[in-house]
Amino acid sequence: MxxxxxxxxxxxxxxxxxxxxxxxxxxxxxxxxxxxxxxxxxxxxxxxxxxDKASLFKAVVDRILNNYFEEIECEANHAKSIEKTLLTLIDVRHDFFMKYYNMGLNRNIIDCTEGSLDEIIYNAIKRETIFMKKLLTKANDKGEMQIENPLEAAELYMDVMAGVRFSILTPNTRSAILDEDTAKVINRKQKQITELFIRAYRSIN
Amino acid sequence: MxxxxxxxxxxxxxxxxxxxxxxxxxxxxxxxxxxxxxxxxxxxxxxxxxxDKASLFKAVVDRILNNYFEEIECEANHAKSIEKTLLTLIDVRHDFFMKYYNMGLNRNIIDCTEGSLDEIIYNAIKRETIFMKKLLTKANDKGEMQIENPLEAAELYMDVMAGVRFSILTPNTRSAILDEDTAKVINRKQKQITELFIRAYRSIN
The missing domain is CATH 1.10.10.60 (Homeodomain-like)
Incomplete structure (x- = not known):
């Protein structure tokens, strides 16, 4: 060694x-x-x-995100349809946020304080968008969907998924850490939007 | 008198x-x-x-919002299809934010400082959701769309429209007032999502 x-x-x-x-x-x-x-x-x-603690914290967040990406890639490889894949990913994301609830990852995203996590989270969103583009391209190839521009569709889908998280935060909960009940509402809304998204892009065949 | x-x-x-x-x-x-x-x-x-200035500012925002609602109701009465209506409303909203750019309305929504506008804006979102529900119900009645639960669909649509605004804000722009370029990106994304939304709910007839 x-x-x-x-x-x-x-x-x-x-x-x-x-x-x-x-x-x-x-x-x-x-x-x-x-x-x-x-x-x-x-x-x-x-x-x-x-x-310092900040550098260790960053390394930990990096590790958590890597685990997350491994998990969603694994799930995507095993799901039978694009619909099942996207719905499963919403649950994985939900469980992931709940598991690391105390890490304050959600808080950091919606907080206005100088967030050292900003860059890491921004890169993670970019990485997930690329991953999403691959999923949509695969669904296209399999004839499950008919998407002209998979990257644009992936970006749109990611925007909407992230956006729902913010938009349901009312004045009272805006700067608080996401609680479990709010997370459940977000989970449900994300699934509804995913169903719409799939319906809109579904192949005519 | x-x-x-x-x-x-x-x-x-x-x-x-x-x-x-x-x-x-x-x-x-x-x-x-x-x-x-x-x-x-x-x-x-x-x-x-x-x-005080705060109470006058609130009255001004109230006035602006009333003008806004009058305008979108007028537009909705004149547009020929639900698609045209929703796309027009996005432009009305865009122009409205740009016209009152210096009022800092956008800033207040994404800011974490104690925002006295929170309640007014929260109520405006609720009011627009009800308005949207009416539009969708009308589209249902005309056979343009097939929506089982128009209120739920309206909420979802409003969440997504508001959400896009937040989700495209990158770490660098998050706490800044929305600039014109960012507003244009939001406008474009909102229209893309609206097209998807309509396609997903389009009547089979």
């Missing part, structure tokens, strides 16, 4: 431990000390890998 | 004058003094009608 591999392993372990703490207690209630203790690491060594 | 009528007239004149100033210079760059001067009113009399 090379020095680089050992370093990568250590970094991996730190991200895993931090993910557990962040997900359970939330980033604001987690200290670097606690993460070091969980791993029986010296604080100095922890700071060698991650100079 | 009764005392009440005269009072109403005066109030009306103040709102008209304030609207002009607010729309041109923006609320933050308009003073109560300037509005009083425009009307050759004493400051005391102006404050008799509106105890």
């Amino acid at each position: 090379s020095q680089v591999d050992i370093q990568d392993d250590k970094q991996e372990l730190i991200v895993e431990a931090a993910l557990k703490r962040f997900a359970h207690y939330g980033p604001s209630k987690t200290t670097m000390n606690e993460i070091a203790d969980d791993l029986h690491l010296s604080k100095a060594l922890l700071y060698y890998y991650f100079p | 009764s005392q009440v009528d005269i009072q109403d007239d005066k109030q009306e004149l103040i709102v008209e004058a304030a609207l002009k100033r607010f729309a041109h210079y923006g609320p933050s760059k308009t003073t109560m003094n300037e509005i009083a001067d425009d009307l050759h009113l004493s400051k005391a009399l102006l404050y008799y009608y509106f105890p």
Whole structure:
């Protein structure tokens, strides 16, 4: 095992431990000390890998997003139709947000404070749009849909999916973290829109 | 003319004058003094009608929204099809936001600061949803569309229209006032979604 591999392993372990703490207690209630203790690491060594909590938090969010993309790609490979795929993805997204509720990922998106996650989340949306374009192209090829411009349709679909999240937030809930009831309403609306979207693009054959 | 009528007239004149100033210079760059001067009113009399700038601003926004509803109702009465109606309404909304650009109406919606407009805008969205429900019901009756639950469809459509506005706001533009280019992108996306919406609900007959 090379020095680089050992370093990568250590970094991996730190991200895993931090993910557990962040997900359970939330980033604001987690200290670097606690993460070091969980791993029986010296604080100095922890700071060698991650100079501050913000950089560790970013690495954790990156990890979570990678897991998310692995999961949706796997689901897409196994679903039988484009309709089933899109509806399943809505549930995966819902479960994902609920699982990492305490991470404040949703809050960050709708917050106006200087959000260090902005770029990560923006890139994730771009990545999911490309993924969506592939799904629609595949549905086109299979004759399930008739879409002239799959990228444009994917962008539109992603805009609408993300948009629903914001538009149902009334004045009272706007800056709050998404609660479970609101998440359920969003989930239901996203499914209704998906059904419309599919109906609109359904092949005439 | 009764005392009440005269009072109403005066109030009306103040709102008209304030609207002009607010729309041109923006609320933050308009003073109560300037509005009083425009009307050759004493400051005391102006404050008799509106105890502070915030209450006058609310009255102006109320007026603008009433004008908006009058306009969309008129457009809806004259358009030949539901498709034409919905597409026209998007342009009316676009022009309306651009006309009152300096009022910061858009900013207020996406801002996290304590927004006194929250309730007014929330009510306006509710009012437009009811209006939309009527349009869809009419389209149903004319056989243009086949919608089982027009209120649900109207809510969904309104969510999506509002949502697009938020979802295309990237990290860099999120808390800024909507600029004209962004407004054009939103306008285009809203029309694309409207076409999909209509196609999905189009009557089979």
